[in-house]
Amino acid sequence: MVGLVIVSHSATLAAGVAELARGMGGEVPIELAGGIDAPEPALGTDAVRVTEAIERADRGDGVLVLMDLGSAVLSAEMALDLLPEESRSRVLLCEAPLAEGAVAAAVTAKLGASLEDVAAEARGALQAKVAHLGSDAVAPSAPAPGTGGATVTLSVRNPLGLHARPAARFVQTAGGFDADVSVTNVTTGRGPASGRSLNALATLGVRQGHEVLVAAHGSQAAEALAALAALAERDFDEQEPVAATPVPVAPPRSDEGSLTGLPGAPGTALGAARHLRSAAPEIPTEPASDPEAEWEALARAIEQVRAETLATRDSVAARAGEYSAAIFDAHLLFLEDEALLEPARRAVFDERQNAAQAWQAATEAVADDYRRLDDEYLRARAEDLTGLARQVVARLVGGQSAPAVAEPGVVIAPDLTPADTAALDRDLVRGIATAYGSATSHSAILARSLGIPAVVGVGEELLEVPEGTPLVLDGDAGAVYVDPAEELVRSYERRREQAEAAARQALASARLPARTRDGRPIEVVANVGSPADVDTAVANGAEGVGLLRTEFLFLDRNSLPSEEEQFAAYGDMAERLQGRPLILRTLDVGADKPLPYLTQRPEANPFLGVRGIRLGLERPELLETQLRAALRVACEHPLKVMFPMVATLAEYLEAVAVLARAREQVEQAGQTAGEVEVGIMVEIPSAALAAEAFSPEVDFFSIGTNDLTQYTLAAERGNERVAGLADALHPSVLRLVQAVGEAAHRHGKWLGVCGELASDPSAVPVLVGLGVTELSVNPPAVPAIKEAVRQVDYGAAAALADEALRLTSAEDVRALLAPKVAPIVEHAAP
16 A cells, blocks of 8 residues: 655644545555654754655555645655665655645555555645636536546435445446546545546445536546536436435334344245354465466456356346346446455565455455445445455355355344345245344345345344244334244234235236236236346236337447347347247437447436437437347347337438338348337327327337326426426326327227336226226236236226326325225235
């Protein structure tokens, strides 16, 4: 680790600067050379003191010397002459401002950066102050003459700040450009830190309401800042809110044999206590005899854990959806983070530590950084990192990387990492109870997504419960009943049986078509964003795919997918459907969802900017490539094409012309282009109001209620301050659905809904009543939605829809639906 020396005319000033730097740099060696050998206020500098301070600070990685003014510089130069040649080569005198430079240098040194990088961060330490006092603008500033750099100040609105998911999106976006990106938390003064390091970024402690200064240098600095500014405007792609309410303190144990913790995941579980234990792998103490071989072994272990993590991610995506699986994106970034790899590399080659020792020390140092943060949610990330580190060490030494249970019951553990949670055998695990952890831990979030009841933060008493002890776990109340009374057990057994019976009935009939009571067929298909999603959809009885989000092929990479790559991916998903129809939505990205490698100008209001089909028409080569791949797949599989974000008929006709060009290109290449039905997503009110004009031209409509609601009510769906307005059951939104349904019916076209509203069983009667004949839902929701359809009488549903349209608020509509659909929802609950 690079050491620091503070040279000042005043010993008091030097001590104060060191105190500030230590507050940010923790264990970074910081030595003082302040004043002269006389009582204060005797001011001056002493070259011998500087020499001695350098020798104390030198741990082998170099020493950065920061000076205040005048003779301090001369004394530092003289000190260099007093040092041995070997030591002198590791010392750098830095012209950075004393206080700000020391703080920046300490933070950077703490991350294991090189001497040159520590010096560079120290020199740029005034950026945050300049940005804060000089301008509040969000647009990138002009580069300083001769530097090629630029800065942008971003506001963080996310409820939990830059926690793992948004931090991962930041790092992924920054990594897509040829630019060095650094971040300073202007609000707290922490930083700068590398924008390419998840750990460095997360440990800045950026919380909701903080401002960060992002600086970039390099050939694509401006593009990188524009993309990061757009990312911040989208709240770093947080697709759904994460609870930001303060976690309550667990009340003491009651007199009824219960242990009280915090609700982690809803639901109830009954079963025997099953302690989840795995001994920490034993780390060898022998030094590395062959550093190169040790480093190669570490690289292999990391690659193996990366493969395991990717497999876990795919499994979670299939069971719980892409948002829940995104937790593991941060883990993948951990495995390639230089804040971990560089210290481990130095420990192997410079200190001759074995690979397991080096990796353990590097990860534990960063985990300690997390543990020192004020934010409870970010502190919890330390356990994510240590869990991942344990997997790598286990691969190196041959130990068990993840704990497991062999018998059914309620899992008891001190805490669980997300990987531990994802690896649990769902057939054996009835519920989860942890002594530590919180409702904001990723394990609790993942348990909720996987449908495993959980209680967290119960306390160490939980660990004393003997193996095999009967337990009742209530994830809704946050309680664990130890050796419960028979009456309590019977009560919970009745609740569990009712829920399981409803789920079994829905799943048992999930493969049958969904028809209303009076025989009207309603097609229930799935929204998918990965091949694993397709498998889950088929297993749950989906009759096809009503929305293939093709963005999964374009994200988290540095270049556009080729036509052949897209052809293979779409063909694979069509094969998995085994003859069921597949509706492919063309690329739906743009200013509010940018691709790092696709340069676009920043927009003041990206939701109203170049996105969806607008981007496809502006960059027709993107659209043509995708359509060529789709047409080739359509030769052998029932595939349809749907254009997103269509506002006008002219846009749609232009997109159809691009499709015709793509067909010609396929045929000119000697390949066969299949026939496809073509439709639009109705997400913009203008398209709904012009449905009569669209109907003769399209083959079908599919309503995206998420965006349609946002645009109809002028309520951004990601803005919690107007979240109450953004309800798709608002009568104004329902009237637009009605308009599209009536136009489609008059022209013999079908109408689907692929927004989140389709996955809500309570909305099924009103949607069916408005003429919707296809519901495209999240894969796990298919059985429940099919069961809800079977409880609907079309005539009664049409009357219900008419009544809903006469109301004035979403609250009134929900109140109207509640007594009519409550029995349906209860019956269909999965």
